[in-house]
Amino acid sequence: MPPINPRExxxxxxxxxxxxxxxxxxxxxxxxxxxxxxxxxLSTLKRFESGRGCNLAALVQLLAALGHLGELESFFAQLAERGEGTILADGDTRRRASSPRKYNSS
Known part of the structure; x- marks a missing residue:
């Protein structure tokens, strides 16, 4: 998947x-x-609400304080169930991505 552009x-x-x-x-x-x-x-919260983002740890703390941390966990669980987030599933998971294979054209 291509990286998201800055505007998006x-x-x-x-x-x-x-x-x-x-x-x-x-x-x-x-x-x-x-x-x-x-x-x-407070500045982190204001920055997040104004659309300038925050780090994941701050988001987890904010959601927990509102009693909505379960929704974030559910989101990742749903990805794992669909097979899109196997790294998030329990059990054996990949620890590293493979490098692209180089083919010899000769």
Missing amino acids: QQQVLARLGERFRRLRLVRNISQEALAENSGVG
Whole structure:
């Protein structure tokens, strides 16, 4: 799969941030309260909600504080069930990607 272009990446981050903001507001939680309850910095939360992203650890903490960490875990479990995320399934999994094979054309 080709890498995502910067414009698409920004659009995805903006949608995720907006959806997360709506989730927080439905729960009637201020940014300040969520930052404190999650252990994530207020500036990190504001940056995420404004579409500039955050690291995975911060996202996990934020989702846990809202009681929605299970949805993230379910997402990866669904990928594993469909065979798209076998690395995420239990049991033997690949530890490294194979390098492309070089064919001798002679």
